[in-house]
Amino acid sequence: xxxxxxxxxxxxxxxxxxxxxxxxxxxxxxxxxxxxxxxxxxxxxxxxxxxxxxxxxxxxxxxxxxxxxxxxxxxxxxxxxxxxxxxxxxxxxxxxxxxxxxxxxxxxxxxxxxxxxxxxxxxxxxxxxxxxxxxxxxxxxxxxxxxxxxxxxxxxxxxxxxxxxxxxxxxxxxxxxxxxxxxxxxxxxxxxxxxxxxxxxxxxxxxxxxxxxxxxxxxxxxxxxxxxxxxxxxxxxxxxxxxxxxxxxxxxxxxxxxxxxxxxxxxxxxxxxxxxxxxxxxxxxxxxxxxxxxxxxxxxxxxxxxxxxxxxx
Amino acid sequence: xxxxxxxxxxxxxxxxxxxxxxxxxxxxxxxxxxxxxxxxxxxxxxxxxxxxxxxxxxxxxxxxxxxxxxxxxxxxxxxxxxxxxxxxxxxxxxxxxxxxxxxxxxxxxxxxxxxxxxxxxxxxxxxxxxxxxxxxxxxxxxxxxxxxxxxxxxxxxxxxxxxxxxxxxxxxxxxxxxxxxxxxxxxxxxxxxxxxxxxxxxxxxxxxxxxxxxxxxxxxxxxxxxxxxxxxxxxxxxxxxxxxxxxxxxxxxxxxxxxxxxxxxxxxxxxxxxxxxxxxxxxxxxxxxxxxxxxxxxxxxxxxxxxxxxxxx
Numbered sequence: 001x002x003x004x005x006x007x008x009x010x011x012x013x014x015x016x017x018x019x020x021x022x023x024x025x026x027x028x029x030x031x032x033x034x035x036x037x038x039x040x041x042x043x044x045x046x047x048x049x050x051x052x053x054x055x056x057x058x059x060x061x062x063x064x065x066x067x068x069x070x071x072x073x074x075x076x077x078x079x080x081x082x083x084x085x086x087x088x089x090x091x092x093x094x095x096x097x098x099x100x101x102x103x104x105x106x107x108x109x110x111x112x113x114x115x116x117x118x119x120x121x122x123x124x125x126x127x128x129x130x131x132x133x134x135x136x137x138x139x140x141x142x143x144x145x146x147x148x149x150x151x152x153x154x155x156x157x158x159x160x161x162x163x164x165x166x167x168x169x170x171x172x173x174x175x176x177x178x179x180x181x182x183x184x185x186x187x188x189x190x191x192x193x194x195x196x197x198x199x200x201x202x203x204x205x206x207x208x209x210x211x212x213x214x215x216x217x218x219x220x221x222x223x224x225x226x227x228x229x230x231x232x233x234x235x236x237x238x239x240x241x242x243x244x245x246x247x248x249x250x251x252x253x254x255x256x257x258x259x260x261x262x263x264x265x266x267x268x269x270x271x272x273x274x275x276x277x278x279x280x281x282x283x284x285x286x287x288x289x290x291x292x293x294x295x296x297x298x299x300x301x302x303x304x305x306x307x308x309x310x311x312x313x
Numbered sequence: 314x315x316x317x318x319x320x321x322x323x324x325x326x327x328x329x330x331x332x333x334x335x336x337x338x339x340x341x342x343x344x345x346x347x348x349x350x351x352x353x354x355x356x357x358x359x360x361x362x363x364x365x366x367x368x369x370x371x372x373x374x375x376x377x378x379x380x381x382x383x384x385x386x387x388x389x390x391x392x393x394x395x396x397x398x399x400x401x402x403x404x405x406x407x408x409x410x411x412x413x414x415x416x417x418x419x420x421x422x423x424x425x426x427x428x429x430x431x432x433x434x435x436x437x438x439x440x441x442x443x444x445x446x447x448x449x450x451x452x453x454x455x456x457x458x459x460x461x462x463x464x465x466x467x468x469x470x471x472x473x474x475x476x477x478x479x480x481x482x483x484x485x486x487x488x489x490x491x492x493x494x495x496x497x498x499x500x501x502x503x504x505x506x507x508x509x510x511x512x513x514x515x516x517x518x519x520x521x522x523x524x525x526x527x528x529x530x531x532x533x534x535x536x537x538x539x540x541x542x543x544x545x546x547x548x549x550x551x552x553x554x555x556x557x558x559x560x561x562x563x564x565x566x567x568x569x570x571x572x573x574x575x576x577x578x579x580x581x582x583x584x585x586x587x588x589x590x591x592x593x594x595x596x597x598x599x600x601x602x603x604x605x606x607x608x609x610x611x612x613x614x615x616x617x618x619x620x621x622x623x624x625x626x
Contacts, residue, residue, distance in 0.1 A: 013500075076540075115541075120520060120523060120531075122520065122531070122534040122537060122538060122543075123534070123537040123538065123540070123541045123543070124533070124534075124537055125537055125540060156500075156533065171530050172530075172533040172537075173529040173530045173533065174499070174500075174529065174532055174533050175529060177499060177500065178529075181494045181495070181498055181499065182494070185494055185498065186487070186490055186494065187326075187469075187487075187490065207433060207435065210433060215528040215529065215560065215564075216486040216487065216488060216491075216528065216557070216560045216561045216564045217484050217485075217486050217561075217564040217565070217568065218433075218435070219487055220437070220469065220485040220486065220487050221435040221436070221437075224435060224436040224437055224438055224485075225435060225436065227389075227436070227438060228428075228436045230435075230436070244529070247528065247529045248529045248530070251528075251529045251530040252530070255530065
């Protein structure tokens with residue numbers, strides 16, 4: 001890790017997002033360029049070719065450099081499996097369990113995912129989000145103290161409980177994937193419209209907040225409210241989204257995996273529009289939120305890994 | 314309705330299922346033959362041609378006869394709209410609101426669907442199931458008394474509360490459609506296997522019964538339990554089904570639309586395999602069930618309609 005440059009990449013199921021970064025004098029990562037490639041499930045096992053095509057010009061210009069990868073690329077369907085680090089665990093254990101190999105004489109490191117066992121004896125897993133939590137923890141020393149709940153909305157939303165700098169437990173909800181399936185392939189929606197109608201979204205939140213067993217028994221109202229003129233078809237996706245995000249947030253605030261009375265606020269990390277929707281839902285439950293830039297948190301995570309690699313060298 | 318023969322058909326979204334029946338001396342329907350055609354959403358508006366192709370041989374052999382249709386054929390996407398009868402309502406109101414027209418000089422009657430307004434101000438609708446409830450009520454006079462809860466599992470499961478012979482209210486859950494979407498198009502299942510593994514199914518029921526907000530936060534365990542060797546991939550569909558049916562049944566037994574303490578048992582009407590799954594889930598909640606033949610209940614419903622048409626003639 002002597003080079004002044006590094007490539008860091010979040011390589012998920014559906015896409016690869018890479019940054020060329022300069023490592024400045026106090027070890028901070030400064031992004032110089034960004035590149036995109038195909039996700040793990042889309043490259044037909046041609047991982048090296050895909051990485052080369054994203055990084056070739058950077059290496060031509062700046063020379064050989066280390067490469068850091070996180071996300072599904074370390075799963076059993078990825079390039080090399082980096083086994084899950086089991087929670088409760090400090091995030092610095094991630095750097096202790098990197099999977100390391102070489103590509104064209106350059107060192108490549110894959111950050112392992114994390115697993116946990118929920119109290120109902122079901123396992124949960126994440127890959128990629130653990131690095132963001134690591135970055136979030138590193139951004140401010142005081143985050144190492146006390147109990148914090150992080151929410152990372154996405155295709156698979158992760159709710160992560162951090163206690164005194166350690167990831168205790170986390171839960172996945174498939175809110176994003178359910179939205180995709182139900183908006184594109186179900187009887188509920190005729191024409192997909194992802195523009196947010198806040199009143200319709202809040203109507204969905206409201207419904208999802210009120211009743212146990214709501215999801216199965218409530219989601220059909222996306223159709224019936226259109227039939228009865230209570231909902232404009234162009235707002236139906238927002239209403240569906242409200243129900244799904246509302247059910248997700250209700251599941252989180254009533255979860256037995258943590259006690260919301262001990263949680264001062266929820267830290268939201270993710271895409272702006274999605275984070276806004278979770279903010280609305282959490283505020284509906286009188287839960288305060290603090291929002292964080294996903295890009296910054298990600299880079300802070302890679303930076304921590306690099307620091308540890310350097311220290312171990 | 315003088316003819317000794319009648320065609321009755323459940324014409325839903327995805328298929329048309331018709332019976333040629335003889336009306337015997339005490340007005341009972343005796344099925345003679347069965348025929349199948351395309352559903353409402355698959356015929357490109359060619360409703361008459363589809364009906365003719367299913368019924369042509371019967372009419373050739375037995376002459377002109379009346380035709381009774383129920384299901385989505387009466388929806389706004391169907392042949393002719395038969396507006397919903399609003400609950401609470403006696404099922405004999407269905408016969409008062411038939412949509413009648415002629416095809417090749419034969420009278421055609423479309424049974425209207427039913428609608429209700431749930432206490433959370435969301436409407437619900439059904440088309441086809443109301444006729445089954447009507448048939449179920451007609452099968453035994455004592456069913457006209459007291460409170461009964463019926464469950465009709467399917468793509469869209471209907472839970473129907475009957476009070477003193479009147480349909481009070483009902484709820485739809487999209488359990489079947491969710492199963493289709495999640496087993497075929499999600500990250501949860503690699504290979505669809507609809508053969509029931511009862512232990513895996515019960516594991517899903519168990520999980521869904523335990524916790525509020527379970528659905529969003531629990532369904533991802535279909536994937537993680539496979540990853541951690543707790544679930545065989547070939548049993549994963551059964552486990553998913555258990556979660557979905559379990560969430561549906563939990564939603565029903567905790568619903569504010571009725572009070573389970575006043576319900577002696579749940580009457581199940583539907584396909585054998587699906588009914589068995591709901592039976593397992595309901596028994597898990599210590600709820601007794603009585604199962605009914607969907608075909609018999611259907612014919613009993615058409616029979617009631619015919620009786621009323623004759624009486625009005």
